[in-house]
Amino acid sequence: MDGYEALDRYLIRLADIPRDELPRTRQVFRPVALRRGEVLFRAGEPADKVAFVTRGLLALWYSAADGRERALGFRAEDELVCAYGAVLRGSPAHATAEALEDSTLLVASRPAFDRLCAGHPSWGRALARLTDRLYLQQEERQRALLLDDAETRYRDFLNAYPHLGGRLTQRQIASFVGVTPVALSRIRSRMAMNLG
Numbered sequence: 001m002d003g004y005e006a007l008d009r010y011l012i013r014l015a016d017i018p019r020d021e022l023p024r025t026r027q028v029f030r031p032v033a034l035r036r037g038e039v040l041f042r043a044g045e046p047a048d049k050v051a052f053v054t055r056g057l058l059a060l061w062y063s064a065a066d067g068r069e070r071a072l073g074f075r076a077e078d079e080l081v082c083a084y085g086a087v088l089r090g091s092p093a094h095a096t097a098e099a100l101e102d103s104t105l106l107v108a109s110r111p112a113f114d115r116l117c118a119g120h121p122s123w124g125r126a127l128a129r130l131t132d133r134l135y136l137q138q139e140e141r142q143r144a145l146l147l148d149d150a151e152t153r154y155r156d157f158l159n160a161y162p163h164l165g166g167r168l169t170q171r172q173i174a175s176f177v178g179v180t181p182v183a184l185s186r187i188r189s190r191m192a193m194n195l196g
Contacts, residue, residue: 003031003054003106010052010078015126021119028116029106034058034099040081040107047083047093050113054078056103057167060095061175071176073137074100074164081105084134101167145178151187153177 007025011017029052034040040051043063053075060072060081072095075081083093087110108116117123144153154177158165165173174184 003052003104004029006054006078007052007106011126014129015122017122017126018120021122024116024119028108028112030108032105032107034103034105036099036102038099040097040099040105041083041093043094043096044092047086047091048110049082049107050110051081051105051107052079053081054104054106057100057164058097058103059100059172060097062095069175071172073141073176074161074168076164076167080130084131100172150177150179150183151191154184154187
């Protein structure tokens, strides 16, 4: 199955896009390959792309003033990647999207994606649902960082990303959870002892 078929399935599940509308994605999205370590967009640069991951794994991260990377999230197969807030503000991206594995994406320029969404009403519904999902994810992330302890955040990570545990390093997971790798190691040890 090619990436466009995966994108079609995603869009049908998202907003029941009519099948006769789906060929329009082939006019807007283009295949792009990223090698591990390459970026889709970088903090401080224009946020002018929407991408669908067909193979691989990307991390969205902020670069803190102390030079450390803070993981915002991860996008794997059958997920969209976009610096949505920056697009809405018309400002440069605040985060960087970096390939953690060799990855294949379908990428659209933001203006072309906007023209696509201005067509048939189903595209507008798809954009609204994408916006809702992103908002809910961000709200949940903020709530967890403000209210939950580190062990709860780690358990939530395991529940939300069960398919990524073996694809991420301890440092990457610790960054997402909001702890150091040493603290994450302690959390894992405590959890293992409680199971035993």
